[in-house]
Amino acid sequence: MSRINKDGFNEECKKDHREIYGIAYTQNLLSGRWKYLILWFLKFKPHRYNEIKTLLWGISQGSLTKQLRELEADGLINRKVYPEVPPRVEYSLTSKGEQLIPIIDLMEEFGKKFGDKLD
Amino acid sequence: MSRINKDGFNEECKKDHREIYGIAYTQNLLSGRWKYLILWFLKFKPHRYNEIKTLLWGISQGSLTKQLRELEADGLINRKVYPEVPPRVEYSLTSKGEQLIPIIDLMEEFGKKFGDKLD
């Protein structure tokens, strides 16, 4: 899903409907196939790289690393490296990231109600 | 953003974390660059094709039609055609679609809080 920039709205919208900026901003942060699930998984407790990879069966290393980096760059997760051998890296939610959890919980609730099966 | 199917999770997840299905289901319904904004716009009142197109300045006709068809197929919006000349078509939320509004409102709230500007 491509990102939305502020040129993508007409003048009336820019003047009267600043809500749209908010929606687009949040959507941009969550663009990417796995980000909702990563954040949802981290809401319980910090998790290591491989734990996330195991949960998201089928994600490639390249994709996972990229999504984690984007989440980190957007200030939604923390990345903590423990200088051990073998290396250990734990990801956790930032306070900003925690504030997305209610949204994800609502999506879960909606999906439980309507989504008997995935297609 | 590509859709997620149920094969995309490992066995432990399938057994213990059915929440993931719900999140993925909802995410799939909302995959697409403009769907959040279309639903948000319809929450106020039904709107015509060209009203939506005007709001989403920059969307092509092909893309808009496709997204509207998908929303309709997923049961989130109604499409009502008035047999007039020139033709008039109004789109409105279904009850299922209305239940996504709280999610979009939360996204708007989050974006207002953190998204001073779009990039």
Added chain:
DNA sequence: CTGTATCCATGGAGATACTG
């Protein structure tokens, strides 16, 4: 006014091999 049909560009995501 509300679309349909066609083609094309883009970027997200997966596969694979390699590394500190």
Added chain:
DNA sequence: CAGTATCTCCATGGATACAG
């Protein structure tokens, strides 16, 4: 263990022309 570096593929979305 936790990545990085390439390469490829394909779905999404945009542009354009045309139509009922």
